[in-house]
Amino acid sequence: MFKFKMNRKSKVEVPQVVPKHIGIIMDGNGRWAKKRMQPRIMGHKSGMEALHKVAKVANDMGVQVLTVYAFSTENWSRPESEVTFIMNLPVDFYDKYVPELHRNNVKIQMIGDTERLPQGTFEALKKAEDLTKLNTGLILNFALNYGGRAEIISAVQQIAQEILDAKYSPGMINEQLISDHLQTHTLPRTLRDPDLIIRTSGELRLSNFLPWQAAYSELYFTDVLWPDFDEKAFRDAILAYNKRQRRFGGV
Ligand code: FPP
Numbered sequence: 001m002f003k004f005k006m007n008r009k010s011k012v013e014v015p016q017v018v019p020k021h022i023g024i025i026m027d028g029n030g031r032w033a034k035k036r037m038q039p040r041i042m043g044h045k046s047g048m049e050a051l052h053k054v055a056k057v058a059n060d061m062g063v064q065v066l067t068v069y070a071f072s073t074e075n076w077s078r079p080e081s082e083v084t085f086i087m088n089l090p091v092d093f094y095d096k097y098v099p100e101l102h103r104n105n106v107k108i109q110m111i112g113d114t115e116r117l118p119q120g121t122f123e124a125l126k127k128a129e130d131l132t133k134l135n136t137g138l139i140l141n142f143a144l145n146y147g148g149r150a151e152i153i154s155a156v157q158q159i160a161q162e163i164l165d166a167k168y169s170p171g172m173i174n175e176q177l178i179s180d181h182l183q184t185h186t187l188p189r190t191l192r193d194p195d196l197i198i199r200t201s202g203e204l205r206l207s208n209f210l211p212w213q214a215a216y217s218e219l220y221f222t223d224v225l226w227p228d229f230d231e232k233a234f235r236d237a238i239l240a241y242n243k244r245q246r247r248f249g250g251v
Contacts, residue, residue, distance in 0.1 A: 041082060117145055
């Protein structure tokens, strides 16, 4: 029941049930670097490489959306040099990995308050989005300068304005309408909510990551530090998911 079987098209072993949307809180880069007596930024650099590998495996397995928490609205309080380094990663990622991901049909998208990112960061992501917009494989969705509560506040403000504009009445507010106003509205309707959320490095919280969309997500926590999170660790998470019974409040 929980065995992996071969996917004839991509020639990788795929589990019985592949989560359609996986969210990842990529945590532990700093501790990874500290263990090696390296500066924290080396952890982020290795974290970017881990992300590239996981995105490849996820695409091969047939995962449809991978939303990765790359920078939260709270992360601005880090030392300026670290923030600058992280903000440059999308530029590196574009140069190093986007051409290959594009050849492999991966589509890149972003959520978060992305207009407030440094110009170069935003432009690298925008170029990646434009280049890959017609691709039909994995959607690699970067959450950058993302905060879940801010996302909900913005959705409420938009809906309130649309009520004032007589587009809706308050009684028409339902789950679908809210989902349509969240930043994840750019994802296909049936794929907006993660089936599985993975957090690395042993922390047991969601830290403002997709609070609305995570209502029914399965949560998987591992002590592995993000730069060490490899194909085996990813498969372990999916095997654990395959052992869960998702009841969505039913019996
Ligand atoms: C949390 O670890 C990690 C981050 C805040 C940055 C995550 C970014 C990446 C993995 C690279 C993403 C790639 C692109 C292209 C944007 P931490 O620094 O909080 O680790 P610690 O808790 O051990 O200090």
